[in-house]
Amino acid sequence: MMHAKSDSDVTSLAASSPPRSPKRPVYYVQSPSRDSHDGDKSSSMHATPVYNSPMESPSHPSYGRHSRASSASRFSGTFGRKGSRKRLNEKGWPECKVIEEEGAYDDLDDDRSLSRRCQVAIGIVGFILLFTVFCLIIWGAARPYKAEIVVKSLSVDDFYSGEGSDNTGVPTKLITSNFSLKIGVYNPATMFGIHITSGPINLMYSEITIATGQLKKYYQPRKSHRTVSVILQGEKVPLYGAGAGLALSSTGGAVPLTLDFEVLSRGNVVGRLVRVKHHKHVSCPVVIESNKAKPIKFSWNACAYE
Secondary structure, three states: OOOOOOHHHHHHHHHHOOOOOOOOOOEEEEEEOOOOOOOOOOEEEEEEOOOOOHHHOOOOHHHHHHHHHHHHHHHHHHHOHHHOOOOEOOOOOEOOOOOOOOOOOHHHHHHHHHHHHHHHHHHHHHHHHHHHHHHHHHHHHHOOOOOEEEEEEEEEEEEEEEEEEOOOOOEEEEEEEEEEEEEEEEEOOOOOOEEEEEOEEEEEEOOEEEEEEEOOOEEEOOOEEEEEEEEEEEEEEEOHHHHHHOOOEOOEOEEEEEEEEEEEEEEEEEOOOEEEEEEEEEEEEEEEEOOOOOOEEOOHHHOEEO
């Protein structure tokens, strides 16, 4: 059943409910038509919507403030805090402060110099070791090449004895002799020459040297033969007790003697750094007859070569 509202009810409802905002009229914008061909300007009516609230409008200032705030926050995060921007260089890039490392580089220089010194020292030591090994190899290759010595002949130029006394006045037999010795030397080395010399070359009678001489030093080229001569002399050599068994007279006589000497050879393979030295001892028994002028020849097995 419908009840009629009283005036009091209508009045209370009107007071409690908020007044409605009146509807805004629709506005039309007239613009010239692009499709007219007769030159007359026809108008086209475009309805402009009406928004009930300012928030619905796309041109609301809140949108601009939001976009500006977001962009400002982006720029502030990129270029610094509180919206401060850094200076730009010529290419448009922001300038950055370069942090320079402080401190001297003396320690690095010392390390480099030390490493260089170590490298130089290692190089020198390595070179010395290599050169030493090279010299040892050369020395080992040259070691087997020994000078070959051969006694060829002994000529008697003067050999006699007589009675007399020594420097102190003791009476004894005295012997005077003069011999010429020929020695053959052969150098088999193919890489170097040799220097030849000798110790005293002695001609002895019963362990008493009656004549002596020495080979003069000389140089002999590689792969070469040479015959050298040595003069052995002795003048008024006292024999003392050994002279009692000497059977030597003016008419002749055989006297057993011993030829004893040592030959020294030295080869400079690499200058004076690498040298090869050899010693050879020679001992030859020989019988001398004073009345024979022919030289005494020696066979290969007549002497001992050590």
